[in-house]
Amino acid sequence: MILNLKYCLKQACKFVFKIVLGWLPCRNDFLFIIPEDSSLRESFSIKNYTGDNVLFFLHYLLECHDVIDAPFKKIYLSILNDVTYKDCCELQKQLKYIQLLPIVSPKMHKCILNYIRYYFAFLKCKIIITPDVMSPLLVKKGSQIDICLNYYACPFKSDVAKHNERTRMQTKKYVAASSDFASRMDMCASHVPYFDYKVLGFIRHDNIVNPRFDKPTIKKMMGIDEKIKNIILYTPTHRDGQLAKQHQAIIGCDDYTKLNTLLNVNSAILLVKSHVGMLDDVLTGVDGCSNIMIYKPSSCYTFYDILPYACLLITDYSSIYFDFLVTGKPVVFNFSDREEYERNRGLSYNPVELFCAGKIAYTEEELYAAIENELNGKTYKNDKHYNDVKNLFIKYTDGKTGDRVYDFICKKIAE
CATH class of the missing domain: 3.40.50.12580 (CDP-glycerol glycerophosphotransferase, C-terminal domain)
Known part of the structure; x- marks a missing residue:
């Protein structure tokens, strides 16, 4: 009974957000970044980024592409711990061409105003970077592109039974994969089509190589x-x-x-x-x-x-x-x-x-x-x-996965 009530409330919130905020236009030069939930337990952040593929990519983006013709003028970062919030505020002062804005995640602070603030920013962004192929987004417009930098390279234990129902309403448009075989194994549980897996490499491997x-x-x-x-x-x-x-x-x-x-x-x-x-x-x-x-x-x-x-x-x-x-x-x-x-x-x-x-x-x-x-x-x-x-x-061990992911995202923006 309680589980059914929670599900109904979640679906009701989803409906309200899509109706009330769905009119917001998506900006190609706005990016929304969602780190992995491990940040709730570990001190992952923009500066301490090597344990999280999404934060690793964000660090790469700010370090290598804060230039006058940067494809993203505004980046919203979902905040899951105080360390990341502090990093975000400090980096705001150092960046020249990219505006980095912290948005406290509802997982960290649950109140209706925070939900509205979060999704107001979220629904303005064309590109959404997410960390978990087994966790579809609660809210997403059809024009938004959910690109997953998955937190694992390939499953060892079976995810089919555990995540089968949850992934039937999949929102991932593309998933960065470490190899063709890894894609085939992961799609069994993710319900993401094979051709939407893109073998770009696993970005955390860049730190193992360098x-x-x-x-x-x-x-x-x-x-x-x-x-x-x-x-x-x-x-x-x-x-x-x-x-x-x-x-x-x-x-x-x-x-x-x-x-x-x-x-x-x-x-x-x-x-x-x-x-x-x-x-x-x-x-x-x-x-x-x-x-x-x-x-x-x-x-x-x-x-x-x-x-x-x-x-x-x-x-x-x-x-x-x-x-x-x-x-x-x-x-x-x-x-x-x-x-x-x-x-x-x-x-x-x-x-x-x-x-x-x-x-x-x-x-x-x-x-x-x-x-x-x-x-x-x-x-x-x-x-x-x-x-x-x-x-x-593992297809790539050249330390250049960040470049490949960046080039792929830029290509999708241009299409």
Whole structure:
């Protein structure tokens, strides 16, 4: 009953906004930018942009195309945190030809006046840049163009069952894709037609190819001792249903003392990065383990600033695996709950092992043995398999995705 009431209110608001504000003309030189919802939990901003494709593109746009013949004279930015608002106000004073205007998102401040202010700006813009292909816009005029810079390169877990109903009323006109194969896999759940996926690259990969910080700077920012030689990343994905809470620092493992000793002997630290939806979980078992760190969001750097300097990625069913392939470094898969996860959520590939370019561990013992072997140079990485998978999912690693996205948008404005 409550869910039906919320749905009816949402549809009523949508109808009212389209009727009342629908008369506003769309301006080709007005751009509306909507960052990914992760900004509500992490300190992503215009200056700390590498973790969000949309903010990454905005940073690129302001840095490279604030010129007299700029295609966009006014850019509205949907604000999801105070840091972004502050950045926006500071940059307003520095920009010469582009007017950058902060618009507080209804997700951050829910009141009727804010909704009106937000959609008054939104409905004036011809081009809308959005971050999630699985989240159609609530309100959109037929003349507006919704271009999605998706927050993941390619799905690892299945999105068909979870998002099937929500995406049936799809508003995305174009989706920037990392490869043709990635497009084909994503369209199964998105309901975006195949020919509306444009293989332009994945803009966050530009920072992996050309990092904005060097390794000593990142280590200093994170408070990592300069004697540490190896950074290992562990990135478990989100769990649904009964698996929704991640309390173990490493899923399926209990003996962290053994792991900590292994890391210490090899001058390595393990950085545990929970899924953004699980950042509030209290991870247990690592007290006293000096070589196991829990990632904490920062306003100075993002996880994607650390990624280029990791010697090894440990993951499970996370799409960050495809991003890490750009580094050319080895990957170990922690499939300790594979059967349960596949039963609860499902995977995009069957058999998934064909696409796992690295050692698959099913037990704690197998995982620790794989880590030790990788640190000692006994890698499981098969270069041919690795490169085959990489080329299947990632077309561009030239650091020029920003240019391609910009050129594509300019072309659509000119049509």
